[in-house]
Amino acid sequence: MLKIRKFIQERDEEDWVRVWNAAFKEYDDMRQITVEEFRIFEKAPEFDPEGRYIAEFNKEPVGIIHAYVDKLRKEKKGFIRSFGVIPEFRGKGIEEKLVEIALKELKRRGMETVQAWAADSRKDRISLWESLGFRLIRKFSLMIRDLDAIPSGIGENEKVILKNLDKDSEEDLKMLNWLDNECFKDHFNYRPGTLAQTIYFLQKNPFFKIQEWFFSLYEGKHVGYIGVGIDEKYNAERTVKCGWVLDIGVLKPYRRKGIGTRLMLQGLQTLKDKGMTTVMLGVDDFNVTKAMELYKKVGFKVKKKDLTYEKDL
Ligand SMILES: CC(C)(COP(=O)(O)OP(=O)(O)OC[C@H]1O[C@@H](n2cnc3c(N)ncnc32)[C@H](O)[C@@H]1OP(=O)(O)O)[C@@H](O)C(=O)NCCC(=O)NCCS
Missing domain, CATH: 3.40.630.30 (Gcn5-related N-acetyltransferase (GNAT))
Incomplete structure (x- = not known):
């Protein structure tokens, strides 16, 4: 049977x-x-x-x-x-x-x-x-906020310059891949992400056909990035207008200066300008850089949790 x-x-x-x-x-x-x-x-x-x-x-x-x-x-x-x-x-x-x-x-x-x-x-x-x-080793949260009022004056860095990433520019894709690896190298389950993966995610990914990415430049140097995206089929299936924060990172020496906040606010505004009314993201509850604190600060709340289990073979 x-x-x-x-x-x-x-x-x-x-x-x-x-x-x-x-x-x-x-x-x-x-x-x-x-x-x-x-x-x-x-x-x-x-x-x-x-x-x-x-x-x-x-x-x-x-x-x-x-x-x-x-x-x-x-x-x-x-x-x-x-x-x-x-x-x-x-x-x-x-x-x-x-x-x-x-x-x-x-x-x-x-x-x-x-x-x-x-x-x-x-x-x-x-x-x-x-x-x-199997033993429980990790918890992840799906977080959500609505986009009706995007805050300002909450400590965002006004000195950094934000620049659009060009998805067809090899230089920009290489920079994103490098920043992403630098920002995540101390994280749970990290292994170096290849340039081919970055290119696939931005150019071929069947889920997020709409994506916008920004770099943050501090004294002329690329120090951070954010990517936001929209999955139109997800929204049609659920009759929602929901955007997603796909990825965010700031290089270690530039953290706690409000650059992450500035990037988040830019990401939220971008989704709002595209007609979205809510935004979601996923985060490791035990993220070593306490990313959840940043998300709470800009108004996200936990919607659900996913659990990771592990076992020796
Ligand atoms: C998460 C990250 C993007 C935050 O960037 P950042 O530029 O340091 O963020 P900000 O300076 O805007 O921080 C805003 C607020 O978030 C909270 N916060 C950020 N990092 C924190 C930390 N390590 N501990 C406690 N609170 C923290 C604080 O409330 C902070 O405000 P404050 O500095 O006035 O107290 C950065 O730490 C990073 O790149 N981490 C590695 C990549 C990563 O984990 N990305 C998220 C994946 S889901």
Whole structure:
């Protein structure tokens, strides 16, 4: 009755996307995806085409899992991604079987630890990780604020000059990639991001087709950046006008001078000018630079939490 089979590229995309859409429908920060978008996603430079499995119940695809290996990462850390079972088929042991196969696969591929994820609303998923010996290592928050009144005079640095990033300029893309790596190198799960990844994210990303990025220049030197984006399909599906803060960073020697605040206010205004009424972002609750404090200061509130679990293999 239950059969787990390997995903075959160029054949199984439709089944994968159908299950993905049914399994992830309940999450506020996700939307339905198309097969074309999924194929673009498969072409991301860091994408691991191996390790994908589909669960069939009476020959019907009902569950998916990706035992993901990040080929750019030096440490032997694997990830469980895109793990979902259609709601009507949950609680029948399908999740357990998928995880068992994924863990074996990661071990076979030489991974020493594995990380997995659960929304804090998914008590079944939390119990599953705990019963398998995973331990909670991190919490992430999805934060939101509305865009009716954007504050000013809250400590934003007036001396920095903000400059638009040109998505077609190699020099600008290289600068963003460098700043991003510099700003995030002490962070949880960091590994150097490649220029190809930066280019893919800004130019090919199927979700944020609308993006605006700004650099902050301090005495002529690039010291920070912000990126904001709009996913029009997400907004159409939920009848909202929501923009996203995609990324923000300020170089270490220039922090606590109000540059992050200035960049945030610029990002919020940009989204408002594009007709957005709310804005969301994701943040690691234990971010070493306490980014959440900046977000609270500019008026964001926590909407939901996601949990990261880890286990030795
Ligand atoms: C988060 C980050 C962008 C903040 O930039 P910044 O230029 O230092 O921010 P600001 O100077 O505008 O800080 C504004 C307020 O945020 C809070 N804040 C910022 N950093 C803080 C820290 N380390 N500890 C406590 N509060 C902090 C404070 O309330 C601060 O106001 P104050 O200095 O008047 O007390 C910067 O620390 C950074 O680049 N971190 C690494 C990259 C990163 O984590 N990005 C966010 C990913 S979600």
